[in-house]
Amino acid sequence: MLVLARKKGESIVIQDNIEITILGVEGETVKIGISAPRHVDIFRQEVYLSIKESNKESAAPAPSSLNALIDRLKSK
Numbered sequence: 001m002l003v004l005a006r007k008k009g010e011s012i013v014i015q016d017n018i019e020i021t022i023l024g025v026e027g028e029t030v031k032i033g034i035s036a037p038r039h040v041d042i043f044r045q046e047v048y049l050s051i052k053e054s055n056k057e058s059a060a061p062a063p064s065s066l067n068a069l070i071d072r073l074k075s076k
Helices: 045-059 063-075
Strands: 011-014 018-026 029-035
Touching: none
Parallel strands: none
Antiparallel strands: 011 018, 018 029
16 A cells, blocks of 8 residues: 655645545544546445445345256256
């Protein structure tokens, strides 16, 4: 992990088209602004992990569905 120190109003740039700016610091909360192309998905980590888990569950067949498929294949 790259660790950078930035002050309010300062930015970092990633690959020429993503800019992250420190907008403010209030106690333990840092407000950041992100400018990125529309095709770049940006999520809070907890949301990203939730989406990832949901996708994983959706991709995995339910055991009952798998058993039904096995039974159907055996009957042919």
